Amino acid sequence: MYQERASRVLPGAVVWRAEPGDGPAAPVLPDGCMDLLWADGRLWVAGTDTRPHSTGDVTAARFAGVRLPPGTAPALLGVPAHALVDLRVPLAELLPGVRLPGVRLPDGERTGPGAARALEDLAARLAAAAPPPDPLAAGIVAHLRAGHSVARTAEAVGLGARQLHRRSREAFGYGPKTLARVLRLRRALALARTGMPAAEIAYAVGCADQAHLAREVRELAGTTLGAYSAANRETPQPSGSSTTA
Known part of the structure; x- marks a missing residue:
């Protein structure tokens, strides 16, 4: 549960x-x-x-x-x-x-x-x-989640490539390329739960092709998109239901 x-x-x-x-x-x-x-x-x-x-x-x-x-x-x-x-x-x-x-x-x-x-x-x-978090963290996430490149993200938040990498490791644990892959994985998994075909998901999240998406899912999630989709397909919730912790 x-x-x-x-x-x-x-x-x-x-x-x-x-x-x-x-x-x-x-x-x-x-x-x-x-x-x-x-x-x-x-x-x-x-x-x-x-x-x-x-x-x-x-x-x-x-x-x-x-x-x-x-x-x-x-x-x-x-x-x-x-x-x-x-x-x-x-x-x-x-x-x-x-x-x-x-x-x-x-x-x-x-x-x-x-x-x-x-x-x-x-x-x-x-x-x-606590002191406030890195003020650029939210902007970095927003740009990478939107599918922008690392170079475009660095330009948007006003950092050089090395500065962006250092700030990303301190804020997220890894560099912006890895963060971008993780955020793209989450978008792909969310679409898979809706039943969207893998080829359409690959296009929607910015992968080069379906094979590229398959490699990303295997490396980061340890499974295939089909297996994940079958195990996590969204089901309609009864009207008025909630899941509160």
Whole structure:
């Protein structure tokens, strides 16, 4: 079971909670974001990813998380993003003394919306006490997500190529070319969930051809677009339904 909602206090952040199902858990795929995690009462930080990760990287029966927008976590945590790429690190190693108030779960409640809310409040307090994130991060993401080249993005945000690479590693964990690939992957996966044919997806996200898209999905997500689409096809939600953490 997995549920998510937009954060009520952190612009652009997503609050989520999950518990393992009966079958194998879907891998966590790169998205350019960093997460604060609550896992059976323990606090972790998930760095940005360059490959699929098993949910077994942090073992627990119950999870809650706050997915922070790309480029915002380093200021909150006080470390550059490249120090945490593909890692899951206890929060205490980065912010000693930070604790989450005890969260009591009612009998029979497994995923704990209370844990999600408490983690969201903790993230908001950390953000309020932290220096502002790199002011260029949002612009870099916006230009790359729109499909602009690295050179055009550098020009748009007023940086040279080397400056853009350095700022991107500090904010996102990797250079702008890798970030562009990850953002393109997310666009492709979103379109795949709608049932769009692979050839049309390749054109829509700016891949040279369908074979290029297939290589990107295999390298970054560890699967094929067809297999992902079959497992994640969107289904209509009942009117008035919601998934709130």
